[in-house]
Amino acid sequence: xxxxxxxxxxxxxxxxYEGLSQExxxxxxxxxxxxxxxxxxxxxxxxxxxxxxxGLDAGQASEIFTDLAIAGLEGADEKRIVGAALTVNPTxxxxxxxxxxxxxxxxxxxxxxxxxVGSMATxxxxxxxxxxxxxxxxxxxxxxxxxxxxTVISVVLPGAGGTGLTIGPASxx
Amino acid sequence: MQGRQGIVILTIAEADKLxxxxxxxxxxxxxxxxxxxxxx
Numbered sequence: 070x071x072x073x074x075x076x077x078x079x080x081x082x083x084x085x086y087e088g089l090s091q092e093x094x095x096x097x098x099x100x101x102x103x104x105x106x107x108x109x110x111x112x113x114x115x116x117x118x119x120x121x122x123x124g125l126d127a128g129q130a131s132e133i134f135t136d137l138a139i140a141g142l143e144g145a146d147e148k149r150i151v152g153a154a155l156t157v158n159p160t161x162x163x164x165x166x167x168x169x170x171x172x173x174x175x176x177x178x179x180x181x182x183x184x185x186v187g188s189m190a191t192x193x194x195x196x197x198x199x200x201x202x203x204x205x206x207x208x209x210x211x212x213x214x215x216x217x218x219x220t221v222i223s224v225v226l227p228g229a230g231g232t233g234l235t236i237g238p239a240s241x242x
Numbered sequence: 243m244q245g246r247q248g249i250v251i252l253t254i255a256e257a258d259k260l261x262x263x264x265x266x267x268x269x270x271x272x273x274x275x276x277x278x279x280x281x282x
Contacts, residue, residue, distance in 0.1 A: 074250040075259060081248070082264045095272035102269050180258050184266030205254070209266070212258045222257045226248045 081226035099123065100133060102185050104153045109166060109186045113144070113151040143174075154178040163193040176222045184209045196220075 086094050103122040107114025120130035131147045138145035143152025152158060154174050162173040166188050173179045179192040192205040206214040252260065 074252055075256040077248075078250050078252060078256075078260050079263060082260065091275070094268065095275055098265075098268045098272045099276065102272075177257055177261060180261035181265035184262065185269060211262070212254055215254045220254050221251050222254065223249050223251050224257065224260070226250060 078224055078226060085227055101153065104137075104150055105155050105182060105185045108151070108153060108155045108157070109169075109171065109182070109188075112157040112171075113149050115149045116147065155182050161194055161197075165191045165193075175225075177224050179205065180207060180212060183207045189213075 086097075089097070100119075100123065103119055104114050107118050107122065111118070116127065116130040116134045119125070119134070120127055123130070125133075134145060134150060135147045137150060137153075138147065142150055143156055143158070144150060152174070155164065155178070156172050156174065158172060160172040160174060162176055162179055164171045164173050164179055164182060166183075166186065173182060173192075176194060179190070179194070183190045187209050189206065189208045192203075192207055194203045195201065196203060201217070203220050204214075204216045205212055205220075
């Protein structure tokens with residue numbers, strides 16, 4: 070694969086943050102991280118847990134959750150979220166943290182979720198073309214192992230109107 | 243996701259770089275900035 074594809078992907082994903090201040094980006098990223106960590110720990114995240122993790126009052130947390138529900142986050146309402154890149158609901162992309170079995174919305178998500186959660190994960194998916202099993206070991210820092218070697222990922226690029234949080238059922242792989 | 247979409251095929255190493263750059267490094271940078279501002 071060419072370096073151009075990676076640069077194209079980086080450029081496209083970066084568009085979601087265009088026009089935002091560093092503080093605004095940080096707030097979005099930290100909110101996303103808190104939600105993913107909550108799902109990893111408890112299978113869902115409540116507005117109460119989120120407000121505690123982010124140091125927000127209940128009203129602010131409820132407002133954010135309402136916005137995320139409107140944006141279409143999985144199982145979201147003003148009180149809880151059950152899926153944001155990571156979910157307890159089965160998808161083709163299994164992500165296991167020790168004994169806890171969770172699932173990722175898309176293949177690309179499996180590569181950053183361990184970094185957010187701060188734990189190593191084993192990932193199992195299937196090739197959508199050949200149905201062959203694909204296994205990865207992903208630490209918070211990097212992909213440590215991949216089987217079979219030569220595995221590739223198709224990545225759906227957000228368009229110029231991509232959302233800032235870059236969350237949603239994205240890639241078909 | 244919204245707007246125009248395209249698809250690129252990345253090796254695992256390339257996808258890992260994208261994931262680290264776009265999500266993990268941003269997350270760590272954000273946490274570091276918040277920690278720094280809390281300490282000031």
